[in-house]
Amino acid sequence: MVKSLNLCEKLIWVSRQNVRPGVWMAVNSPSDSGLIEQAKPAMKISIIVATDQENGIGKDGGLPWRNKADLGHFSLTTKGNGNNAVVMGRTTWQSLPNPPLADRTNLVLSTTMQEGKGCRVVRSVEEAIAVAEGLSVEELWVIGGRKTYEAFEATERVDKYVVTKIDGVHDCDVWYRPDMQDFWMQSWHKIEGGDVIEWVRAE
Numbered sequence: 001m002v003k004s005l006n007l008c009e010k011l012i013w014v015s016r017q018n019v020r021p022g023v024w025m026a027v028n029s030p031s032d033s034g035l036i037e038q039a040k041p042a043m044k045i046s047i048i049v050a051t052d053q054e055n056g057i058g059k060d061g062g063l064p065w066r067n068k069a070d071l072g073h074f075s076l077t078t079k080g081n082g083n084n085a086v087v088m089g090r091t092t093w094q095s096l097p098n099p100p101l102a103d104r105t106n107l108v109l110s111t112t113m114q115e116g117k118g119c120r121v122v123r124s125v126e127e128a129i130a131v132a133e134g135l136s137v138e139e140l141w142v143i144g145g146r147k148t149y150e151a152f153e154a155t156e157r158v159d160k161y162v163v164t165k166i167d168g169v170h171d172c173d174v175w176y177r178p179d180m181q182d183f184w185m186q187s188w189h190k191i192e193g194g195d196v197i198e199w200v201r202a203e
């Protein structure tokens with residue numbers, strides 16, 4: 001059915017399929033009718049974070065609280081269909097009790113680390129995105145900490161936030177306030193000890 005459309009109709013069709021400009025530029029090439037069927041949805045980039053009621057996220061290089069329900073939610077959400085990657089800063093990587101995180105490609109942002117067991121070290125946000133796209137990752141989850149969240153926010157490529165608001169105010173030394181300016185709340189559900197809220201980019 002797609003092959004019977006003229007070029008203009010194809011461009012409209014492709015632009016509705018959530019593909020990035022780089023992909024639908026290819027439709028303009030002489031062999032556009034073949035390429036259009038290879039166009040795949042763009043990789044999603046999502047931020048997942050747990051903050052207390054005052055936006056605290058970390059303490060002494062680790063998490064300020066123990067919340068099993070949130071760890072379970074984090075694991076399920078970031079694994080997705082089994083074709084996802086997580087990207088984290090060096091400090092967060094060094095805080096993991098059993099690295100790498102299973103069933104996900106682990107990318108670590110660092111300018112100082114040479115390599116790490118079970119992870120791929122990337123030197124910039126752009127490199128992280130390129131590596132994940134090269135691996136045909138479905139969803140790239142940005143899992144912190146603050147420096148890493150803010151570096152990804154600066155690219156304006158973030159599609160979604162999944163925020164756990166942990167009950168109470170905890171003793172923290174790192175804070176992060178997600179930048180929700182262009183996002184609207186899509187869903188909310190309760191877990192033990194907190195609330196999980198999902199925000200998506202407003203069209």
Ligand SMILES: NC(=O)c1ccc[n+]([C@@H]2O[C@H](COP(=O)([O-])OP(=O)(O)OC[C@H]3O[C@@H](n4cnc5c(N)ncnc54)[C@H](OP(=O)(O)O)[C@@H]3O)[C@@H](O)[C@H]2O)c1
Nearest residue numbers: 050058061062089090091092110111112144145146147148
């Ligand atoms: N509550 C939560 O959901 C949550 C989630 C994750 C982490 N945390 C907590 O957050 C705290 C750590 O946060 P953080 O902000 O201090 O550290 P971080 O983001 O985990 O790591 C910072 C390091 O990552 C590298 N990095 C960050 N941005 C980079 C960029 N654009 N390009 C190249 N390298 C980059 C640098 O490593 P080099 O110095 O090697 O260059 C930097 O020193 C910990 O307490 C952790 O437990 C909380």
